[in-house]
Amino acid sequence: MPKIGMEPIRRASLIDATIAEIGNAGNLEVTVSQIARRAGMSSALAHHYFGSKEAMFVSAMRHVLTVYGAGVRGALSAAETPRDRARAVIRASFSGVNFRREVIAAWLNFYVLAQSLPEARRLLRVYQHRTVSNLTHALRPIMGPQAREVAHSIAAMIDGAYLHAALGGDEPDAKAATRRIEAYLALALSQAHAR
Amino acid sequence: MPKIGMEPIRRASLIDATIAEIGNAGNLEVTVSQIARRAGMSSALAHHYFGSKEAMFVSAMRHVLTVYGAGVRGALSAAETPRDRARAVIRASFSGVNFRREVIAAWLNFYVLAQSLPEARRLLRVYQHRTVSNLTHALRPIMGPQAREVAHSIAAMIDGAYLHAALGGDEPDAKAATRRIEAYLALALSQAHAR
DNA sequence: GTTTTTGTTGATTGACCAATCAATAACCCA
DNA sequence: TGGGTTATTGATTGGTCAATCAACAAAAAC
Numbered sequence: 001m002p003k004i005g006m007e008p009i010r011r012a013s014l015i016d017a018t019i020a021e022i023g024n025a026g027n028l029e030v031t032v033s034q035i036a037r038r039a040g041m042s043s044a045l046a047h048h049y050f051g052s053k054e055a056m057f058v059s060a061m062r063h064v065l066t067v068y069g070a071g072v073r074g075a076l077s078a079a080e081t082p083r084d085r086a087r088a089v090i091r092a093s094f095s096g097v098n099f100r101r102e103v104i105a106a107w108l109n110f111y112v113l114a115q116s117l118p119e120a121r122r123l124l125r126v127y128q129h130r131t132v133s134n135l136t137h138a139l140r141p142i143m144g145p146q147a148r149e150v151a152h153s154i155a156a157m158i159d160g161a162y163l164h165a166a167l168g169g170d171e172p173d174a175k176a177a178t179r180r181i182e183a184y185l186a187l188a189l190s191q192a193h194a195r
Numbered sequence: 196m197p198k199i200g201m202e203p204i205r206r207a208s209l210i211d212a213t214i215a216e217i218g219n220a221g222n223l224e225v226t227v228s229q230i231a232r233r234a235g236m237s238s239a240l241a242h243h244y245f246g247s248k249e250a251m252f253v254s255a256m257r258h259v260l261t262v263y264g265a266g267v268r269g270a271l272s273a274a275e276t277p278r279d280r281a282r283a284v285i286r287a288s289f290s291g292v293n294f295r296r297e298v299i300a301a302w303l304n305f306y307v308l309a310q311s312l313p314e315a316r317r318l319l320r321v322y323q324h325r326t327v328s329n330l331t332h333a334l335r336p337i338m339g340p341q342a343r344e345v346a347h348s349i350a351a352m353i354d355g356a357y358l359h360a361a362l363g364g365d366e367p368d369a370k371a372a373t374r375r376i377e378a379y380l381a382l383a384l385s386q387a388h389a390r
Numbered sequence: 391g392t393t394t395t396t397g398t399t400g401a402t403t404g405a406c407c408a409a410t411c412a413a414t415a416a417c418c419c420a
Numbered sequence: 421t422g423g424g425t426t427a428t429t430g431a432t433t434g435g436t437c438a439a440t441c442a443a444c445a446a447a448a449a450c
Binding site for chain 1: 220221222223224300303304306307308309310311316319320323344347348350351352353354355356357358359361362371372375376378379382383385386
Binding site: 198199200201202205236237238239240243 | 425426427428429430431
């Protein structure tokens with residue numbers, strides 16, 4: 001039965017299963033057995049590849065952040081004006097891949113993990129810093145020194161929308177969140193131009 | 196040793212200890228024994244008064260929400276203009292009692308609890324609804340129909356600031372959060388007046 | 391063709407913990 | 421003063437689970 005080169009396949013399955021189980025349970029009290037079962041293998045094999053449950057969580061987190069980062073970069077590459085670059089960050093945050101119940105629940109729990117796991121905290125800080133940085137660089141050409149404050153405000157609104165979505169019953173409303181944050185962006189830009 | 200009328204005292208101690216332990220651990224994986232020890236009693240007594248760990252969590256949550264609600268009401272009662280009423284909600288959110296590491300960590304974990312515990316979800320939704328409602332009513336007189344959207348935006352920024360603070364190393368920066376959100380409020384108001 | 395590496399699992403270990411129980415003691419009222 | 425109520429805890433129970441181990445199988449290497 002054992003075919004060669006299974007490691008990357010198994011790891012990917014386990015990471016997907018980890019996110020799915022966290023999303024399903026809504027918290028980190030998921031057992032390695034549950035994750036392994038969903039990924040179609042024994043818990044012993046999960047331990048074989050990741051060493052510990054904690055390591056599985058961190059890998060799942062890194063994966064979510066990587067996918068998110070790729071989405072942002074993709075959207076940014078298609079943007080031309082400063083305003084479009086800011087909108088790209090906002091839109092990527094609420095795009096289908098990232099803004100799903102399952103993934104939102106995972107994000108929420110990663111914040112909890114970051115409270116006690118330094119590596120998780122480090123990863124989330126990198127994400128926060130990048131978001132603010134992306135937004136600041138996008139806005140600086142048209143807003144000058146105010147760019148940083150506005151970037152922080154937009155970042156807060158994005159995170160707030162995620163937290164709000166975590167309480168919503170059905171699928172989250174990406175449209176409303178995008179509209180609201182873009183309205184703020186428009187407002188901030190109009191004021192900057194009226195200066 | 197047993198004095199009469201201990202129940203309310205014990206309950207209050209346990210609730211405080213629950214919040215402190217969650218804040219200390221950063222997650223909900225705190226044992227009833229830990230909480231009871233911090234509150235100066237045996238775990239059996241904690242079970243005697245609350246029945247279950249879950250009930251202790253919900254009571255702690257209700258307490259945090261009650262304190263927060265009282266803070267908002269107090270600030271609102273001292274406000275006269277619509278703008279001051281909106282600022283009251285913002286300021287209360289970042290006042291010393293609520294915006295402390297310990298309490299912020301508890302909030303974060305209550306969101307996680309809400310993912311699997313209907314009662315916790317209900318409580319948080321009440322809080323969300325009240326915040327938006329307070330802000331909408333404050334802003335309606337000067338913003339008309341836009342009030343609701345702006346209220347949602349401010350609410351998102353408040354929640355986002357909490358999430359951001361949960362990752363901060365030292366004591367959270369209430370000043371910066373308040374300044375940023377009030378700046379947005381000023382912006383929204385100036386646009387409403389320029390209409 | 392045998393040895394090493396990679397893949398895989400059932401079973402076990404060791405620890406932890408929520409909840410319950412039995413027992414003790416102080417307080418209050420009739 | 422003695423039975424009901426409230427306060428309190430040490431010990432136990434029953435269950436869960438992360439992590440490890442021993443063992444087996446297939447592929448690769450030599």
